[in-house]
Amino acid sequence: MEMIRQSEEQLVDKRRLRWACRRGMLELDVLFMPFVEEAYDELSDAQKAVFRRLITCDDPDLFAWFMGHQRCPDAELAEMVALMLKRVKV
Numbered sequence: 001m002e003m004i005r006q007s008e009e010q011l012v013d014k015r016r017l018r019w020a021c022r023r024g025m026l027e028l029d030v031l032f033m034p035f036v037e038e039a040y041d042e043l044s045d046a047q048k049a050v051f052r053r054l055i056t057c058d059d060p061d062l063f064a065w066f067m068g069h070q071r072c073p074d075a076e077l078a079e080m081v082a083l084m085l086k087r088v089k090v
Helices: 002-020 026-038 045-054 058-065 075-089
Strands: none
Touching: 002 026, 026 058, 026 075, 045 075, 058 075
16 A cells, blocks of 8 residues: 555656646757656656756756756756756767
8 A cells, every 4th residue: 555655646746847847948848858757767866856956947047057058056956957968968
């Protein structure tokens, strides 16, 4: 019974993540949505926490970081941006 409850909680969390990854910019949607579907479950708990923090950032900042116009000032977030970009290019 407990295993079922945990996976239901994870699904709710995944639904929330999917919703939060729907951005106002197509360029961000094509980065975030596949990442959540294909890579999020493989992240460590610490990386998941960083990803959740990343998706709370403003779209203009995210766009600048992912497009290489600016470097993210937060080292953990910058590392997550690099990880996501690496997965997209593979």
